[in-house]
Amino acid sequence: MCGIVGCILKNDDDVAPILFDCISKLEYRGYDSIGLATYSENKIHIKKDKGKIKEVDDKLNLTDMPGNFGIAHVRWATHGDPSKLNSHPHVDEKRNVAVVHNGIIENYLEIKENLISEGHVFKSDTDTEVIPHLIEKFMNEGFDLEHAVRKTIDIIHGAYAIAAISTDEPDKIVATRKDSPLIVGIGEEGYYLASDSPAILKYARDIIYPEKGEIVVLDKNGVVVHDEFDNVVNKEIETINWTPEMAEKEGYDHFMIKEINEQSTAVRNTLTQKENIQEIIDDIDDIQRICFVACGTSYHAALSGKYLIESLAGVPTDVILASEFKYSAKTLNDKTLVVFISQSGETADSLKALDVANETSKTLAIVNVAGSSMTRRAKYVIQTQAGPEIGVAATKTYVAQLTSIYLFAALLAKDDELLKELDKVPDYIDETLESKELIKQLSKRYNYTNDFFYLGRGFTYPTALEGALKLKEISYIHGEGYAAGELKHGPLALIDKRTPVVVIVPPGDAHRKTMSNLEEVKSRGANVLAIGSASDDALKTKASDVISINPEVNELIAPLVYIVPLQLVAYYITIEKEYDPDKPRNLAKCVTVE
Template structure:
């Protein structure tokens, strides 16, 4: 949830401007507070406060701090309110040590109680503050910084990535991780740590991925990685093909609208994975009797579409399980089950726990956007979506990239060559839909008044309705609910009243007539109906209050890949009307790395 950065330069320039540039790229991971710690002249300099990065920079001038090495942090609060005291970095009693941390320490209360008995004084309400006190304790017992950190991680339980600096061992950054992301970058002018690659793309494209429990030591001469037995680990260096420009707004007002406009490219690039997906299918074919998707949030909706596709096209029983609920279904797995994990970041804590369980009995496949992430290293098979870095908290282009990978997998599994060919048309359909952006903007403004929204769809359009409602909730803070249209009479119809907006997704296909009947039901009860359907559907235009039209060639089978685009835009434009920042919704962060 939080984001951390570390850097040590080979030259004697001040590191703070680089830290500021890097941590700014991670604000999507948390924006409750920000803080820096740099080292120079045998002391640690700290600036931190609550607020967004620009606000704190204007107040404290973070980028003007001395020293060639430092660590930085953006916070998404889990323990303790957003405040200056609770913001990172946290320090020891003598301010000879500073650390930043992403994750949750589950047993911090017991540790804190013991440390207080030993005379330690705590100043924050965070779980994190036990870490510098533990490191201080072990260094006072004679351990160096690396081994004091090693002793510390033997005591703490939970998920973490940690970076530490100390005046007792100047010109060094020591770091470790468990179940929270951490990458190491090797650049021309220095060495870097970060929670995610967009932070350091400008400075380093060669990346090392530390594993759980490994200790990373950065100094001006390079990077050394030690395993739990103090052996040097020769880590493979991987190059990231994302460019720094891909993580910039490039003239757009927000990352979200930029990423919506990049969706055709995300689909087109992900379609290049066809041969790799076929190789996976060739390897598992004949050995799979059941498929189980595991995901959270937007990825869960993509998985629901996958269930409909695989069961209708390939006839293989398919379940979709929320990652946080997976353990309750674990006993149903066997060696004939393929468990597919869908995650943008590849670092989702709940999914990683579920993956470890599934690997004990079943074949596992990860569909992930971030190269080198934990799921890509733990799953037996991997499909790498090709969306590029996504900075906006509300997923858009990564959702379509996930859907594309799922469609390809389903079509190839079912040997449905017609669908495989149809997918090649999708990028053009998306671009064509985006040509209506001004029209959609105008319609969206008319629904700014709403306190509640309902989204209806049948069959393949039901997950799209769920995703549209989620986008609305995430960034507009309007209550939105998605329903299978056939469920209206089983309860939700009681909520329909005069003026309530109902978005009805009505592509051509087998579900069309029944969905139109549901549209008429809500219309007769006073709802304002905003429909999304075929451009040649005159009946729809007559019945609905507003209609966003889509190319009539698109039937309900591939509609999820295109019809979601207007729903994303509706949420985006209503958010702007309300004066909210669509890239930084309250209480949310891009990557959920704690359970």
């Protein structure tokens, strides 16, 4: 859940301003501290502290550091409180080695005890600090930096992306990864490392994706990658088609509202994957069961997939949280297609589950980030076309995932009418976004509460879950999504005038029963914010407030459109409460530890 950056320039310019710029682009990953390390004149220079990037920079002037190569880090505390000592980069006691690390070293206590018994002195409470001490130990035994890193990863257990520099080998950065993201960028002015592409898009768009256990060496002359047997690996270079501008706010107050407004484009671009999806379906003949595996927002997209595939294609479909997958793994066989959904393609729980599923079943990944671990490990890949998403709370990547699932379900069921309807969805979203100002004003009425309920039936039940998640993620109001028919089985006891209820009521088979549920909560005193068709006159008389969707969108397509006002409600309530929707507390964009 941290972010790392490395850079070595071909010329002798100072690298600190570039490191600072790159690491600032990884704020969205979640962090509580920042640090940089550069090298010059046989010395490693380090500036680091807890706090937001601007706060630390104002105090330490992070761009004023000598040297043309270095590493940088934003940390989200896992071992040890946020503090200057616990911030990265970490060094050995002689300050000959500096390291940044994303992940968790599971056996660090055992390693630390052994190193202390050998005379090593530790200063932090982190698991990471064992890494520079191990590298120093092996370099003292005669290994160069690259092979000292290799010896180190033979000892440590867990997930990691690591970048290291040493005073004994100037003009070199050595990096490696296992179950944590790491990319290598090749630019005109130098060579780069990063946890995610937005960090380096400004400087390099030609990218190499190291595999688990490979060692990457960057120097002024280029990039060399070695496998676990020390053989040079000729890596394919991929060009990222995202521009730096795509990862900027472009005049919006927050990335989240920018990305909400980009959703019609995300859907339109993802619809271009129809041919690729048809090829996958043609190749997975004789599949008797589909199993979705996902986390968080992607889990809600998967739930929509279950409703779609079972109702349209009649294929039994399960949805399993990635963290719970191992308890169901024995039900898999060669007639099962296991579908993994992840924005980043680096979600730790999902990657573990993918490795298990690959042993018995065909696997499909629905992923937004090209070249991510999941795209390289799944048999089939559907690349969503949302572009870079910086806001921690997923918006446009969610609708892109849904679009991919709708395409898959429609093609699997040979439903030409649904395919035609999907082509209209971008316009439906744009028309819904025209209600932003109304939704903003309505949202001001609902920031008083500590609890919110969201109700949906059938296809809109997962939409209720996702709407509730958006609210709790960024506004810190407890939001709970329920299948509307479950009200009498417990939740109704919590409904009173202090508990507003969002009811999702599109036209369709579930409309009448959902309206009955609306009246149930209304009669218990709840304020009801309903989302339904502009032509639904009954809804306007029953609900306290209504967000109207025009033109009329039926319940089958509703999840792709009705989520937009729910995202806007969460966003505007958050703004009213004066919180930053792009950086919710305790959360990170990419969850790379289990």
